[in-house]
Structure formats: structure tokens, C-alpha cells
Amino acid sequence: MGNEVVSGVLAIGSGIAIGVLLFVPFVALSYRRRGSLTFGRSLLWIAAAVYFCAIWTYTLFPLPDPDALVCIAANTDVWQAVRDVQGARERGHAFTDPATLQLALNVLLFVPLGALVRVLGSRGLPTAIAVGVAVSLFIETTQATGMWWIYECSYRVFDVDDLLANTAGAVVGSIVGICVPQRARGVARLPDSDEARPVTKPRRLIGALCDVLAAALVSAAISVVVQLWLEYVADDHEAVLDGAFASTIGAAVPAIIWLVVIAASGQSVGDLCVELEYRAEHRKGLLSTAFVRVARFVGGIGMFYALTLLPDPFGASAWVFAGGAIVALLVTPNGHGLTGLVSGSVLVDARGEVSADVSGADDEKSGG
Template sequence: MFQSYLFPISYAFMSFPVAALVFTLPFLVVQYRRHGYINKIRAIVLYLLLLYLLNAFYLIMLPMPASRHNAAPTGSIIQHIPLQFIQEIRRNSNIDPGNFLSYFSIFRQRDFLLAAFNVVLTVPFGLFLGYYFRTRWVVCILLSFGLSLLFEVTQITGIYGFFDHPYRIFDVDDLITNTLGGILGYRIALWISALLPRIEQLDSKVDHSAKRVTYTRRGIAWMLDLPIWMIPFLTLQSWQLQGAYWITTAVYFILLPCCTGGRTFGKWVVRIRISSRDGCNRLWGLTVRYVLQYGVLIGANVFLTTPSLLTSLPGPWTGIPYTLVMLLDFMFLVHLIIRVFKRNPLLVYEQWSKTQNQITWPHKQQTSAENLADNSI
């Protein structure tokens, strides 16, 4: 019986890297937006929650029928009698009232093991609700019941119509035992919470102004900005307007941040902005920064995608622009790698423009940097 549980668990662990990859971007966005940085303890707990949900899903859903066109069930697909499993345990157990040791045979009985499994299945769910989310016990009961109901509905509908017929029964006892497991996990979380870091106090000593803006954070902001910038760019391109790249880049990355305190949409989401150092003029700093970044570094590559400009060069000279751009890209890549390993966030175009990325966080939530534990990534 226990062997049958190893099969879905192995599938859960194999699919976890893919699920984690999909989960990471929204996780980072929410953490930067809500907490201003990434806390390692919070990240570990949430990834463990993802791993648990994958295991629970596979344990409930697997094994599946070999074909979508599975046979219709021969008996009832709904078991509606509460605590029916207790009657099944009593009926199928060989208990001798005169022999005390015979009662231990219950723990090897299949119906008992199935009920125990359904309790254990949602104990981690209750742990997460009690420790990380700090829900009330009433909310824990409702959410545990809701999770169990989701499992049962998914099964009885054949994964919402994917299979022609249900391949598991809807068992009211599963709702009872799963909810009991959630409550048990919730109580365990309350008992052991004193031994674990308090989730609500993880940010109590964090000075956001002292935090370094990581390249991960900057990359996410750029990924959020890119599709917004592309809409007007592609629109102007479809109208065959010359200089569409330069116009949209200047408006979105220079004029917009100048009017919004150094923020684009992506930077606003992850709570960072471009600030000027040494009291430099914001418009001048933004202009120099993005002329170097999008005009020189990226603009040189855009230049290579313009055939009309290259064909105007004499034949022996057409290879020179490609060589120069490749050399420029290689030099910037080396520069970026050096900065990453030296943990120096300022790139060459930031040094020359005297600008930098800065975390924007409400002043009232900032505290002293004393005894600050660096938990950011």
C-alpha cells in the first residue's frame, strides 16, 4: 500500500522544478511589492508550500485511467454516510474482545490506513495556515474543508470533464478526515511556533534604504516594462514611421520617469526608482543614462537590423559594424559579470550618468540598520 504512495510523490518532486520556475516570477513581484525585499525564510516556507500542494495533488489524482474514454463506474459514485469508515474498520477487523493484543490489528487494516492517510494529507496544510498565514481556527477549518472539497469535486468530475467518467468516488468521510488533518496541523503550528522565527517579525528590523537593489529586481522591472513599451513601438512600426524605436524609447524611459519621480511601470511594481546622485538634474541624468543604455548598447544591435543602412556601405566595409557591435556586447558582458561578482550594482552607464536605482518604501516602515541581518537575494 505504501508503495503506491511513492509513485505520485516521485512525480511531484520531478515536476517541482518546472512549477517553481513558473511560480518564481509572480513570487518575486509580490514579495518586492509587499515587503520591499526577498526574505530567505519566507521564500523557503512558500516554496515548501508549493512542493506540498504538488504532492497532495498527485497523491489524490494518480494513478489516472489509461485513456480519456474510461469506463463508467459500476456502483455508486457518492459515499454520503458520515463516518462510514469506522463501520468498515469494525467489520473488517479480526478483534477478539478477550485478547487485548488483537486490537493492534486495526492499525494494519486497510480502511484505517486510508483514513489515517487522509488525515495526514492535510496536516501540512494546517501547519502553513497556522504558522505562515496566521489564520484563525475558523478560517483554518473552512480552508481545509474547501481544499478537501476541491479534491473530491475534481475526482468526481473526471478532472472537470477531461475523462468521460469519474474514476474516484466522492466520499464524505474524506471531507471529514481532511478537515480534521488541517485542524491537527493548525494546532501543531501553535505548539511549535515558539521554536520558529515569527513570520510577522521578519521585517521588523529591516532598513529598506540600506538594501541593495539587486540585478534580479532590476531585471523583473525591465521584463514588466518591455511589453508596455512594445505596444506603441509595434504600432508605430506598423505605420512605417521612421525612428519608432527612438521615439518610444525616449518617451517611455526618459520623459515618463522624469514626470513620475524616476519610475516606469515595472519599477513602480517592484518599488524602485531612478535617482540622481550628487544633486544632478534628473532629466539630464535620465537622458545620459538611457542614451548610453538604449542608444549605444542596445541601439547598436538595433542598427544591425536595419538593412538599408548596412547596404549603403561599400562592400568591404559591411563586416566592420558587425565586428564592432559584437566587441561592444562582449565588453559589456564582461563588465556586467565583474559587477555581479563584486556585488557592485552600478554599471557603466549609471556611473557616467550619475544615476542609480533606489528602493522606494514608506518612511514610516523604515527602521535603524543596527543588527540588520542580510536576508535578501
């Protein structure tokens, strides 16, 4: 597999990993800053994560073998690229010469950066230039120092022409970003972000995904911490190999967290992210509220992790429960799922009294 393909795979893989790790806070921030979540804007942020990973993978990888390291001198001549392109033109293949292609690629590499500064950062040309210079200079310095002295000398060229070409690319990208509508830019709070919106199945599914993903990440993180503690503090290598204790704690912690969050707010972590909550339709009072909150825990991801704590073969009931929860989520009118079926409650926007959109139309008002 070629180096370019390896770099591309690394960039896409690491970008998706970052997207998964940041998905839950991204959804929560989107609903508070922009009132909703849109497919286009989500895709743009994922593309941004992949892009920033690609910058590093394509400019710093592959790492050389220290025993076969070849030191490369820096180029500080700002006119070298001009002379290279001019020489290629004189030879009759200006557009196919490696020097010309290298210059063009260095410009194109930073076009997305300039566009992202304007679209996602809502900043203009001066900021794009400053960011372009800073990022390019950091990359070139990393190359010049051999990955900050990890290697004894530079294994890639520190090239001042790359710095200029990258900055030019950021300028071009900033100009291109003007084409994106103003409302779709930036992360500032929109004036209508606090307005209640209809509850739709896509919105409910996003909330459920946030619950599943957040709980899985918490469980995995806790399990890793417990395994490290067993290995390096308790010095219990057998328990590490067995993994049962870490799995038990890893399942118990998210179950407890979701129970506490729901008991305190009436909403799961996913509900909080997408601004949804269950409310009793015909009953009021403390007992009714408590019943709905119990039902919310019983019908959600917290119950799944609680069931996995049961001894075999009863622990398998967690997966039966998960299957039933998924079916209920998909077939109920607005995705109110098991919680709504058990408690008779309805899903509403936590910011107001707007409930189900019977038309099933997407609730995402924000553009881009």
C-alpha cells in the same frame, strides 16, 4: 515512471512556473508590506505554490483513457474508515494496512494547508476548518463528477471519509502554525515597512533579477501575441515560420516600456520593486536628473533589448553589453553597476536617504 513520481514532477514543475510568473509582483508587494524580502518567507511562498499544485496532481491525476474508463461508486458512509482501521487492527497489522495508511495520508495531505492558512493568511482555527472543508469538498466533487462531466462518470472515489480526514489535517496544521512567530505571519503591512534600509548588493541583485525576468516575460508574451495575430488575423504563415517580425516587436516593446518608466520615475521596474533609485551625489537640477535617467536606461535591461534590434552582426553587441553589465553589477561596491559608473550617481533607498551598507550586511529586517 510511476504515477506518484509523475505527479510529483508535475507539482514541482508547475509550482516553480507559478513562482517565476509571480516573482516580480511578489517582490514589490513584500517591500511595500514588510519593508524587505527574506529568504525564509520567499521559500515558504514557493513551497505553498508547489503544495497547492501537488494537491491537484495527486488527487486528480493521472487522467484515465476515456476508452478504458472504469466507473467507481461513491462512499458516503462516514464510519467506513473506522471499520477499515478496526479490521486492520484485528488482523494484527493496524499500522501497515493500506486502509490505515490511506487515512493517515489524507490527514497529512492537508496539514500544510492549515499551517499556511495561519502563517500566510494570519487566520485561526475556524478559517482553517472552513478552507479545509471547502478545498476538500471541491476535490471530492471534481472526482465525483468525472472532472466536472469531462468524463461520463467518476474515475476516482468520492469519499466522505476523505473529507473528514482532510479537515482534520487542516486542524492539525493550524495548531502547528501557532509555533511560527507572530511577526512572520500574514501579509498585512508592518509598522516599519516604510522605513529606509541600507542598500546592499543582494537587494540590488534582486532588483536586477526583477528587471530581467519582467522584461523577458513581457517580450515572450508580446512575441506570442504577434505570432497569433500573424497566423489567425494576417494569415501570414511564412512570417510565423520566419519569426523575425515577432522577435523584433518582442524586443522593442520591453525597451520602450523601460524607457518610459525610467523617464517618468527615474527608476526601472526592478528598482521600483525593491524601492531603490539612483541620485546624483554632487549635482542638482533638471539637467543632472535627466542625465541620471538616461544613464539608468543605458545601463539596464532596456538597453539590452534596444541593442538586440540592431541588424546583424551588430545585434550580438547586446550580449557583450549583458556580460559587461553583469560584471559591473557584481564588482561595484553596492551593485550600482553600469548606471552608477556612467553617471557618477549613488544608489539610495527610495523611501529615504539611506544609501550603501559598506559592511555588505543583508538589509532584510523582517523576520521569517
